Amino acid sequence: RAKAKGKACYEVFDQAMYLETLKAIELESDLRLALKRNEFTLHYQPIVSLKENTLIGFEALIRWQHPQKGFISPVDFIPVAEDTGLIIPIGDWVLKEACQQLRTWQQKFAALPQINSLTISVNIASQQIQEANFIEKLERVLAETGLDGNCLILEITERVLVDSGQNTNNTLAEIKRRNIKLSIDDFGTGYSSLSYLRRLPIDNLKIDRSFVENINSNAESFEIVKTIITLAHTLQLKAIAEGVETREQVNQLKTLGCESAQGYLFAKPLAVKNLESTIFIIYH
Numbered sequence: 714r715a716k717a718k719g720k721a722c723y724e725v726f727d728q729a730m731y732l733e734t735l736k737a738i739e740l741e742s743d744l745r746l747a748l749k750r751n752e753f754t755l756h757y758q759p760i761v762s763l764k765e766n767t768l769i770g771f772e773a774l775i776r777w778q779h780p781q782k783g784f785i786s787p788v789d790f791i792p793v794a795e796d797t798g799l800i801i802p803i804g805d806w807v808l809k810e811a812c813q814q815l816r817t818w819q820q821k822f823a824a825l826p827q828i829n830s831l832t833i834s835v836n837i838a839s840q841q842i843q844e845a846n847f848i849e850k851l852e853r854v855l856a857e858t859g860l861d862g863n864c865l866i867l868e869i870t871e872r873v874l875v876d877s878g879q880n881t882n883n884t885l886a887e888i889k890r891r892n893i894k895l896s897i898d899d900f901g902t903g904y905s906s907l908s909y910l911r912r913l914p915i916d917n918l919k920i921d922r923s924f925v926e927n928i929n930s931n932a933e934s935f936e937i938v939k940t941i942i943t944l945a946h947t948l949q950l951k952a953i954a955e956g957v958e959t960r961e962q963v964n965q966l967k968t969l970g971c972e973s974a975q976g977y978l979f980a981k982p983l984a985v986k987n988l989e990s991t992i993f994i995i996y997h
């Protein structure tokens with residue numbers, strides 16, 4: 714009997730796995746078509762200076778509107794894109810689109826003071842950085858859009874940096890030579906080795922939302938955030954807090970000397986139209 718039951722369980726498991734696989738294959742083939750069918754858009758989340766209370770830039774975040782399945786979160790499809798190599802054409806599209814958009818805003822809102830100092834932050838997957846022609850692609854995008862390198866910030870994760878070889882180091886140096894800035898995304902969640910921070914030309918540490926979330930309620934989270942900000946300042950980097958949702962978090966972050974922040978308290982990631990009708994009117 715035990716044996717029979719075991720077999721039944723196994724079959725159920727098998728079927729579940731089969732369905733999972735089927736879903737993954739479907740997602741992959743849909744993802745393959747998504748670029749051609751123009752199903753991606755970018756939303757832009759404001760990043761604000763906590764010192765000056767001003768808008769300093771935006772993070773571009775990809776959105777996928779599937780024709781049948783509706784909205785699919787980047788949390789669900791970016792990993793598939795990374796596994797299948799589709800992250801390269803998708804990432805190329807994001808970079809171009811984001812730079813194009815900031816350049817458009819610079820022209821459209823030329824009358825706003827400080828419009829030219831706003832930055833655009835773009836998430837870059839490790840495979841993109843490791844591409845042999847990544848610098849060429851960057852140069853081409855800047856040339857084609859007319860955007861200045863110092864308006865662009867690339868967000869990369871610790872994973873890229875911890876075991877970075879000579880090629881990655883050279884790429885990062887070339888990025889710096891073009892005045893493009895580098896932020897480490899989700900800082901604190903990845904790896905334990907911090908030696909890359911001294912080695913590599915980083916500008917900002919983005920404190921992961923999971924720490925910011927509990928900064929007022931949990932002593933450990935508070936200590937971690939405080940430590941990350943101190944670390945950033947010791948290394949002459951700036952700290953950016955992710956996922957700020959309350960006034961209390963802002964007050965705490967200000968006290969700790971955190972330079973800037975993004976989060977629902979200030980604004981959610983917004984479509985271009987919504988952003989143009991709100992943010993550019995509020996922040997000047």
Ligand code: C2E
Nearest residue numbers: 774775787788791807836837838956957958975976977982
């Ligand atoms: P991320 O780069 O760390 O982006 C921040 C995420 O936190 C975004 O989720 C944003 O919507 C969310 N967020 C911002 N403020 C708040 C807040 O106050 N509360 C809460 N609960 N969430 C907040 P999103 O847009 O779903 O993106 C998730 C992740 O997907 C990103 O995390 C990034 O790792 C990845 N991703 C998004 N767009 C791209 C892209 O164009 N390329 C690549 N390679 N990855 C991307």
Ligand code: MG
Nearest residue numbers: 772836868898
């Ligand atoms: Mg990011």
Ligand code: MG
Nearest residue numbers: 898899919955
């Ligand atoms: Mg982040």
Ligand code: MG
Nearest residue numbers: 899921922955
């Ligand atoms: Mg994050």
